Amino acid sequence: MDMTEHASQLATRAATGVAALEARDITKSLPLGRERIEILRGISLRVAHGEFLAIMGPSGSGKSTLLGIIAGLDNPTTGQVWIDGVDITRMGEARLAAIRNTKIGMVYQAFNLIPTLTAQENVEVPLYVGTHAGSPAARARDLLRLVGLEHRLGNRPTQLSGGEQQRVAVARALATNPAIVIMDEPTGNLDQKNSENVLQMIRDLRGATGTTFIIATHDPNVAAAAQRAIRIVDGLIATDAA
Ligand SMILES: Nc1ncnc2c1ncn2[C@@H]1O[C@H](COP(=O)(O)OP(=O)(O)OP(=O)(O)O)[C@@H](O)[C@H]1O
Ligand SMILES: [Mg+2]
Numbered sequence: 716m717d718m719t720e721h722a723s724q725l726a727t728r729a730a731t732g733v734a735a736l737e738a739r740d741i742t743k744s745l746p747l748g749r750e751r752i753e754i755l756r757g758i759s760l761r762v763a764h765g766e767f768l769a770i771m772g773p774s775g776s777g778k779s780t781l782l783g784i785i786a787g788l789d790n791p792t793t794g795q796v797w798i799d800g801v802d803i804t805r806m807g808e809a810r811l812a813a814i815r816n817t818k819i820g821m822v823y824q825a826f827n828l829i830p831t832l833t834a835q836e837n838v839e840v841p842l843y844v845g846t847h848a849g850s851p852a853a854r855a856r857d858l859l860r861l862v863g864l865e866h867r868l869g870n871r872p873t874q875l876s877g878g879e880q881q882r883v884a885v886a887r888a889l890a891t892n893p894a895i896v897i898m899d900e901p902t903g904n905l906d907q908k909n910s911e912n913v914l915q916m917i918r919d920l921r922g923a924t925g926t927t928f929i930i931a932t933h934d935p936n937v938a939a940a941a942q943r944a945i946r947i948v949d950g951l952i953a954t955d956a957a
Pocket of ligand 1: 774
């Protein structure tokens with residue numbers, strides 16, 4: 716699928732009024748010894764198609780936990796999550812995997828690259844799952860060029876710096892042209908120049924495709940680039956500002 720076709724699909728979706736993401740009353744608690752700790756205490760959130768949302772808040776406030784739940788990687792204790800109008804809460808693993816592969820791109824706080832594969836192969840992986848148009852190798856090279864790693868295609872993660880691994884993770888998240896890109900501290904290990912590159916990529920993609928971005932960040936530059944920022948404190952949304 717080319718960028719124009721992708722953009723028109725996203726525009727059609729945006730016009731239907733169905734949110735890219737809707738989370739209702741999400742709680743998450745985990746056993747800790749005899750007690751239970753409440754990590755998320757009732758989060759409701761609606762993100763429109765094409766929106767760029769930053770999630771801020773202190774370390775330990777629940778940002779990564781929330782991202783894992785909205786990406787379908789973890790179940791909430793109570794509450795529901797809809798991705799593009801489809802309830803993913805307690806969905807079977809096979810259907811959920813298909814939704815994650817086609818609709819969601821994820822950059823993890825710890826990049827989660829596959830250590831035995833090269834940078835290029837890591838970016839190709841999501842393209843070998845399900846059916847995607849075009850050549851995985853060519854798409855992976857294009858994306859790695861976009862993040863400035865055309866000279867590192869054959870390197871494995873251990874042969875890359877932290878910032879380079881992060882850029883491979885960003886390229887991998889974008890491989891399938893997902894409608895929603897979820898990023899956990901995408902600029903956390905980057906210097907100013909590479910942070911600016913990642914932000915510029917986000918701006919370009921938003922301009923070209925209308926992709927929705929949901930990004931947990933401590934980086935004020937990322938928050939400033941977002942249209943809306945929510946602040947999570949102690950598992951609750953403390954502020955939500957456009
Ligand atoms: N598997 C787990 N078992 C017990 N406690 C956990 C577990 N995972 C996370 N927590 C706790 O839940 C809280 C929220 O963690 P989370 O990783 O969501 O925070 P965060 O906002 O992403 O923080 P940071 O900004 O440091 O990345 C923390 O207090 C953490 O210790
Ligand atoms: Mg985190």
